[in-house]
Amino acid sequence: xxxxxxxxxxxxxxxxxxxxxxxxxxxxxxxxxxxxxxxxxxxxxxxxxxxxxxxxxxxxxxxxxxxxxxxxxxxxxxxxxxxxxxxxxxxxxxxxxxxxxxxxxxxxxxxxxxxxxxxxxxxxxxxxxxxxxxxxxxxxxxxxxxxxxxxxxxxxxxxxxxxxxxxxxxxxxxxxxxxxxxxxxxxxxxxxxxxxxxxxxxxxxxxxxxxxxxxxxxxx
Amino acid sequence: xxxxxxxxxxxxxxxxxxxxxxxxxxxxxxxxxxxxxxxxxxxxxxxxxxxxxxxxxxxxxxxxxxxxxxxxxxxxxxxxxxxxxxxxxxxxxxxxxxxxxxxxxxxxxxxxxxxxxxxxxxxxxxxxxxxxxxxxxxxxxxxxxxxxxxxxxxxxxxxxxxxxxxxxxxxxxx
Numbered sequence: 001x002x003x004x005x006x007x008x009x010x011x012x013x014x015x016x017x018x019x020x021x022x023x024x025x026x027x028x029x030x031x032x033x034x035x036x037x038x039x040x041x042x043x044x045x046x047x048x049x050x051x052x053x054x055x056x057x058x059x060x061x062x063x064x065x066x067x068x069x070x071x072x073x074x075x076x077x078x079x080x081x082x083x084x085x086x087x088x089x090x091x092x093x094x095x096x097x098x099x100x101x102x103x104x105x106x107x108x109x110x111x112x113x114x115x116x117x118x119x120x121x122x123x124x125x126x127x128x129x130x131x132x133x134x135x136x137x138x139x140x141x142x143x144x145x146x147x148x149x150x151x152x153x154x155x156x157x158x159x160x161x162x163x164x165x166x167x168x169x170x171x172x173x174x175x176x177x178x179x180x181x182x183x184x185x186x187x188x189x190x191x192x193x194x195x196x197x198x199x200x201x202x203x204x205x206x207x208x209x210x211x212x213x214x215x216x217x218x219x220x
Numbered sequence: 221x222x223x224x225x226x227x228x229x230x231x232x233x234x235x236x237x238x239x240x241x242x243x244x245x246x247x248x249x250x251x252x253x254x255x256x257x258x259x260x261x262x263x264x265x266x267x268x269x270x271x272x273x274x275x276x277x278x279x280x281x282x283x284x285x286x287x288x289x290x291x292x293x294x295x296x297x298x299x300x301x302x303x304x305x306x307x308x309x310x311x312x313x314x315x316x317x318x319x320x321x322x323x324x325x326x327x328x329x330x331x332x333x334x335x336x337x338x339x340x341x342x343x344x345x346x347x348x349x350x351x352x353x354x355x356x357x358x359x360x361x362x363x364x365x366x367x368x369x370x371x372x373x374x375x376x377x378x379x380x381x382x383x384x385x386x387x388x389x390x391x392x393x394x
Contacts (some may be wrong), residue, residue, distance in 0.1 A: 012364070014230065016357075018298075020301060020302050021357075024309055027308075030311075031313045034313035044313075045287070048287065049291045050343065051291065052288055052292070052294040052295075054294075054343070055290055055297070055358075056249070057293045057340065057343065058253070062252050062359075063248040063389035064250045064251035064252040069242060070269060071243050074247070075270060078273045082277070083277055083280070084280060084281060086276050098313075099314035099315070104311075113292075122303075129307075129308045146363055220383070
């Protein structure tokens with residue numbers, strides 16, 4: 001699976017993914033990158049293992065007392081539910097979109113419902129919780145990406161084609177992590193149209209509860 | 221190899237004794253974990269029972285060459301927390317093409333389980349200041365900046381302590 005990925009996820013993001021403290025859009029980014037990158041997947045599994053050890057080593061005063069009939073109630077739940085079958089891997093080696101993205105799009109590239117946003121650039125916003133946003137971007141070969149003023153953390157991963165900014169070249173699976181101080185103008189490689197996944201902290205919404213999680217992520 | 225045998229007995233023989241032993245160790249931890257993440261006692265109880273029932277129903281999917289039982293239960297509890305408390309989907313990475321359908325190699329199982337023990341020992345030996353921050357990151361559903369607000373430590377100190385802790389753990393795993 002792993003291609004020649006040069007720009008990876010960092011420890012803070014992988015640890016937050018394992019801890020479960022990222023907004024849905026960022027979870028989608030991480031899951032998509034891990035689908036393409038074996039080394040980050042191995043790191044993510046180590047962070048899961050650390051979570052397991054933290055759980056296992058909880059101090060006595062952190063462990064909660066159960067209800068008196070807790071075990072019996074759980075056994076009753078078990079009898080009521082079906083036994084899962086052995087897991088069958090769902091993979092499609094020909095697809096451009098990794099599985100987590102196909103689940104959101106409802107298929108591979110042909111299922112994306114693009115909306116033009118000017119200069120030949122198209123986008124498709126994916127349905128995630130409102131604390132952050134996820135969208136697919138289509139940038140014609142050789143075209144500059146639309147100016148996206150960064151208000152917080154934005155991550156962009158290449159799915160098809162490539163793009164280049166002042167310093168670096170990003171190809172399939174590479175992730176660019178940008179924060180609010182960053183000003184740059186990425187341009188799609190001249191040889192092929194570029195398709196990316198971009199996730200960002202959304203501007204504040206009216207629902208006060210949800211944006212708090214986005215703000216948390218902002219300052220990781 | 222702690223607990224691996226228990227899961228095999230549940231999977232192969234529907235062994236309620238093995239389940240009761242696993243339950244006695246892990247269910248109070250899962251409940252405590254959920255309460256630290258903001259669930260009240262009754263929701264945490266309900267979720268903990270649900271997590272342990274999932275362990276039984278999904279016992280066929282447990283792959284001891286890829287995770288310890290504690291890791292596996294942690295991931296089930298974490299996903300349930302996102303699902304029930306936060307009401308969000310949690311996208312998971314694509315399955316690897318060489319899925320866990322076949323019986324895992326015993327040597328791989330042993331290696332993974334030994335590595336987990338080393339990781340556990342290294343975590344237990346971390347200086348308190350580092351260990352506490354790791355626990356907060358996993359339990360409290362907190363980012364570094366929220367830990368800063370809670371502990372009064374500067375953000376830079378927290379980041380460097382977590383980095384030091386991860387360096388130590390990685391060193392122990394070499």
